[in-house]
Each structure stands twice: as structure tokens, then as C-alpha cells.
Amino acid sequence: MTLDPARYRRELADAIAATGALTDPALREAVERVPRELFLGNAVYRPNGTAWVPVRREETGEDEWLRLAYADRTWVTQVNGTDARNATGPVSGNPTSSSTLPSLVVRMLQLADVRDGNKVLEIGTGTGYSTAILAHRLGEENVTSVEYDPGLARHAAAHLEAAGYAPALVVGDGLQGHKERAEYDAIVATCAVRHIPVPWLWQVAPGGTITTTLGGWMLASGLIRLTVGDDGSATGNFTGDAVSYMLARPHERPPRPVFFRHQGQMRTSRVDPGVLEDWTGHFVAQLAAPSAELMTTSDGVVLVDVATGSQAWTEPDGDGWTVHQHGPLWLWDQVEDAVMTWQAAGSPGQSAFGMTVDAAHRQTVWIGSPDGPSWQLPV
Numbered sequence: 001m002t003l004d005p006a007r008y009r010r011e012l013a014d015a016i017a018a019t020g021a022l023t024d025p026a027l028r029e030a031v032e033r034v035p036r037e038l039f040l041g042n043a044v045y046r047p048n049g050t051a052w053v054p055v056r057r058e059e060t061g062e063d064e065w066l067r068l069a070y071a072d073r074t075w076v077t078q079v080n081g082t083d084a085r086n087a088t089g090p091v092s093g094n095p096t097s098s099s100t101l102p103s104l105v106v107r108m109l110q111l112a113d114v115r116d117g118n119k120v121l122e123i124g125t126g127t128g129y130s131t132a133i134l135a136h137r138l139g140e141e142n143v144t145s146v147e148y149d150p151g152l153a154r155h156a157a158a159h160l161e162a163a164g165y166a167p168a169l170v171v172g173d174g175l176q177g178h179k180e181r182a183e184y185d186a187i188v189a190t191c192a193v194r195h196i197p198v199p200w201l202w203q204v205a206p207g208g209t210i211t212t213t214l215g216g217w218m219l220a221s222g223l224i225r226l227t228v229g230d231d232g233s234a235t236g237n238f239t240g241d242a243v244s245y246m247l248a249r250p251h252e253r254p255p256r257p258v259f260f261r262h263q264g265q266m267r268t269s270r271v272d273p274g275v276l277e278d279w280t281g282h283f284v285a286q287l288a289a290p291s292a293e294l295m296t297t298s299d300g301v302v303l304v305d306v307a308t309g310s311q312a313w314t315e316p317d318g319d320g321w322t323v324h325q326h327g328p329l330w331l332w333d334q335v336e337d338a339v340m341t342w343q344a345a346g347s348p349g350q351s352a353f354g355m356t357v358d359a360a361h362r363q364t365v366w367i368g369s370p371d372g373p374s375w376q377l378p379v
Contacts, residue, residue, distance in 0.1 A: 003062055005035060008070035012036075015072060016103045024110060030136035031102060037069035039129040039159045040099055043084035044068070044075040051090035052079045074101045077127060078152065095246060097152055099127045100190060104243060106133075111225050111239065112186045112211040114138060119183070121203065122146070123174035123212075123248070124190035128156030128163075134188075135165040143167035144181045146174040148249050175250055177203040184208060192221050192245040194290070195363050195377040196234065204228040213245045214238075214355070214365075214377075217253045217306065218286040218294040220279075221245070222350050231359040235370075240351030242279050254306050256293055261313060264326030271339050273301040273314045273321060280350045281339060287365055287375040288338030289331050303331040341373045 013031040016022040022031065045052035057065045068075070077084050080093030108130075114120055118138055125131050125147035134143045145167055147153040153171045160167065170178050175197040177187070182203035192215030200210055208228050215221040221244040226236035247253075275281040276294065285294065292310075295302040300314030300321060310327025312335075323332045342348075345367050356370050357363045366374035 003066060005037060005066055006032070008066050009033070009035075012070045012072060012102060016106055019103065021103050021110070022106050024137075026116075027106060027109060027133070027137050030133045031106065034129065034132045034136055035163055036099070036102065036129055037066055038163055039127040039132065039156075040069055040075060040077065041083075041085050041127070041155065041159075043087070044077055044099070045079055045084050045087070045091070045095075047076075048090065051092050052076060052087075052095075053090045054084045054087040072101050072103050074104075075099045078149075083151070083155075096249075097126055097149065098246070099129050100245075102129075105130045105190075107241065107243070108188055108190070108211055108223075109134065109137070111223070112188050112209055113225075114186055114188075118142060118185040119181070120144070121178060121181070121184045121187045122190065123177075123187065124148075125153060125156045125169060126190060127152075128159040130190055131156065131167055131169075132160055132163055132165050135160070135167045140165050140167045144170065144178055144184075146170045146172055146178055148172070148174060173250060175199070175248055179203055186211065189213070189248075190245060191248040192251070193248050194251045195379045196226065196357055198232075198361050201228060201232045201234060201357065201361065206230045209236075210234065213243055215245065215247050215251075216286040216290055218282065218289075218292065219244070220282040220286040222283055222353065224355055226355065226357070229359075232357075232361065233359045234357040235354065237354040238350045240349050253293060256304055256306055262311060262324065262326035264311070264324045265330075266322055266324050268317065269314060269321040269323040269332065269336065271336050271343075275339055276301055276335075280348070280353075281342070283350060283353075284338050284342045285335045287377075288334040289329075290378045292331055303335065305329050305331055338375065342367065345373060 042057040076095040076098045078097035079091045122145040125145040131145045177199040183205040189212035192213040210226045213221045222238040223241045223243045226234040228234045291307040292303045292305045303312040310329035312325045312332035363377040
């Protein structure tokens with residue numbers, strides 16, 4: 001039987017449209033035309049317990065490879081710098097590049113509200129698939145994409161050329177944007193950032209937008225679109241989508257200090273650590289202790305501050321919880337105060353949160369309005 005990749009693309013577009021996430025006819029056409037299987041190369045990783053197992057095109061057969069390519073899921077293509085195509089067996093570590101699920105690519109572009117004639121800067125070329133979607137939607141002359149990893153950039157360029165697209169591709173630090181082709185009507189980031197890079201604010205035309213996920217070292221995140229003002233300020237609201245991306249490499253966590261379970265200062269916790277399992281509760285905790293990492297155990301949670309070595313950990317105590325804190329920062333105090341502030345506001349979902357960047361580039365996340373409870377981001 002002759003395989004028909006176009007059928008798989010139409011079925012993918014139908015599936016995304018059925019969720020209500022694909023309403024732009026021109027963007028739908030892009031999904032139906034861009035060959036995602038080409039951008040996956042010849043191998044991807046599939047999770048298997050604590051390891052990542054390479055899945056190769058020649059092993060799956062062409063029909064199964066097309067089904068894999070047009071599944072609406074993220075496929076990891078690089079782990080700790082090792083491309084799936086080069087892996088000789090299972091690999092342990094953290095993903096460092098992936099092909100984002102197509103519905104999220106669409107969600108980001110529709111949130112950015114890209115329109116005919118817009119100039120867009122994409123941060124994170126990755127495999128080049130989302131770049132191709134942009135180039136098809138807007139015309140390649142209106143798309144600039146920056147990739148940090150030279151090897152990934154080479155492969156993406158080859159994929160795009162093979163697919164018939166020639167947007168402007170740049171190898172460099174996407175957090176610096178690309179001023180040579182500014183101003184842009186929109187910046188769309190396919191990586192998370194701990195704060196909005198100042199160069200982005202100056203490279204977007206007044207009234208333009210920045211669409212990104214705000215992430216951090218606790219691995220909480222929130223999707224937001226900001227509108228940029230004449231003076232480099234910006235404001236916007238989080239969408240509430242449970243969306244996460246890998247942190248931009250310059251924003252990645254430094255090595256974690258060793259955790260020793262110091263007894264430290266002990267007291268009864270005022271909040272149940274289980275609240276950090278909530279998408280928004282987790283996000284609030286990260287706002288309160290932005291330089292800390294979060295780990296979960298069978299007994300509760302552990303916080304370790306990578307800057308100071310401070311730590312906090314919880315353990316069950318009858319019907320409540322005991323918290324231990326050690327070091328110059330009382331991490332649980334910070335998290336507890338923030339969580340209780342959020343709860344006092346009614347524990348709203350993340351869509352009730354917004355963000356403001358003022359003209360001096362101070363960056364603040366708030367609940368309800370800029371006058372509501374707020375937290376400063378590390379810049």
C-alpha cells in the first residue's frame with residue numbers, strides 16, 4: 001500500500017481543530033503542509049523508566065514512523081547533549097531538545113496572534129518544525145529563528161532546506177534576541193525563561209507581543225503573552241494552560257548543593273506541603289523562593305537553595321507537618337507566606353495572575369491586578 005503522509009497531516013490538523021485550539025485557516029494549512037517526519041530526522045527518544053531509549057526510523061518501518069511523527073506529542077530528540085541519532089543505547093539524564101507537540105506549537109502562535117505581514121522572532125529553532133510552521137504561515141522573509149546549540153542549528157537548517165523553507169537562521173544566545181533584523185511584531189519562545197530578557201523588550205515594536213513560558217528552578221511554569229509599550233515596559237496575563245518548556249540554557253540551574261537533612265530549626269508548618277502539587281500552588285512557591293529547587297519524597301518535600309545552600313524539608317507529624325529549616329534563608333517561611341497569601345485571595349487559578357515589566361525593567365508577577373499581591377522576579 002502506498003503511504004500518504006498528507007493524510008496523516010490532515011488527520012493531525014483535524015484532531016487539533018476538534019479541541020478548539022486551531023481556528024486560523026492559514027495556520028491549519030501550515031499544519032497540513034509541513035512534513036513533521038522530516039524534522040524528526042531518523043531517531044527520537046522514548047522514555048523507559050529512568051532512561052531514554054532511542055527509537056529509529058529504520059526499525060519502526062515507515063508507516064509506524066509516520067504515525068509516531070503525527071501523534072500530537074512531544075518527541076525528545078536530545079538528552080544531555082546526545083542526539084537520538086547518535087545514541088548507541090538507552091541514555092540517562094535530562095532532555096535538552098525536543099520537537100514540541102504540534103498542538104502546543106499552534107497554541108503558542110495563535111496566542112501570539114500572528115497575522116499576515118508580521119515579522120516574528122522565534123527563540124529556539126530546535127528541530128526546525130515550528131520554524132517551518134511560522135515560515136509557511138507568514139512567509140519565510142518574515143521569520144527569524146535563533147538556536148543556541150550549533151549542532152541542532154545545523155540539523156534544523158538542513159531540515160528546513162529539505163522542506164523548501166529558507167527563513168533567517170541565527171546561531172547564538174536567543175536571550176539576546178537578534179537586533180540586526182529588529183523590530184519585530186512578535187517574539188515567540190519555544191523555551192522557558194526565568195525572567196523576560198531586556199533585549200526582547202527593545203526589539204519588539206510598540207504594541208507588539210512577547211509570548212513565552214515563565215519557568216524556574218522548581219520547574220513550575222506559566223504561559224503568558226505580554227504587550228510591549230513605547231518605553232520598553234510590558235504587561236500581560238497568564239493563560240492558565242498547564243504548559244512547560246525546557247529552560248533556556250543560560251537560565252538553567254547551577255549544580256545543586258548536597259542535601260544532608262540538617263535538623264535545623266523545627267516548627268509546625270502552617271500549610272500542607274501537598275499544596276505544591278497544585279499547578280498554581282507550585283508556581284506560587286517558585287515565585288517565593290526563585291533560587292531554590294524542589295524535590296518530593298515519600299515524607300513530604302525538600303527545598304534546596306542553589307545560591308546559599310539553605311534547605312527546608314517537611315515530615316508528617318500526626319495530623320499535621322513539621323518543617324526543618326537550615327541556612328541563611330528560611331525557605332519554607334518564604335513559600336508558606338506566599339502560599340497563604342494566594343489562599344487568602346481565594347486560591348485562584350493561574351489565569352488570575354499577570355505580569356508587569358516597568359520602564360526600569362523591574363519584573364513583577366501579581367494576582368488580580370498590579371495593585372494586588374505580588375512578587376519580584378530575579379533579573
